[in-house]
Amino acid sequence: MAVLAEQDSGSAARILAAARELVLKRGVKGLTIAEIAERAHVAKGTVYLHWSTREDLLVGLFARDFLAMTDTFATVVADDPDVCRPSRLLPMVMQNAVDRPFVRALQIEDDDMLGALTQHPRSTKLREELGPGALMYAALPVWREHNLARTDWALDEQAYALHALLSGFLNAATQQRVLNTVSVDDPARVLAAATTALLGPETPSPEDIRATADAALAVLTAKREAVLESIGKRED
16 A cells, blocks of 8 residues: 655655645755755755655645545544535635645645645646535436436536635635635525525435435545555555
8 A cells, every 4th residue: 555755764754844834935946956955954865765756755745635635534524424415515625725835835725825836737746536516417417316416407507606606715715816806705605505506405205314425435445545546655
């Protein structure tokens, strides 16, 4: 199985912490391995023991934000299966995406922070696996099956509308200029209401809720493992 470098290496943990601090402070443009190594108090060669390239290190750093978000979702769903309702899950997804700087930056394609890595193939893959939109697309067929979303609408059209709704709320939450003429006290409550207006009333049985939670945990586990395999090291 794959493991993260920092799980058994103090130097790797320091390198990641230093890289995170520097990227959040000044962005990735012009950031060098030498600067990261100096901040982490290690030799440049130590960085290359763990990551072959600067891009490997930085994309791996971003991926850890996505993994942490996924772990949060899995914990919440396991503790409270009812959170799988669309009206509860979408606000939670939005808030977690806003709270995690690299998830947020990749979602809004923040060139100031991420530079060319915004469109890097591995960044794109990360969004496709664990981005909020990807998670919602995976959830939608399950919601439709278990009386949590209307089924009188073509799946692709419904998914498009749902993704547009979530993207709009994410942009509004992270970029003040998007909605500079109107504001609300509780965007999460508005998103919950908008989700119900889009997907229809939620009428699940307890069995539907349990099945939806089980499906969510299975999807989160599979997607997490796929990302971990792409950034971790093999440990047999």
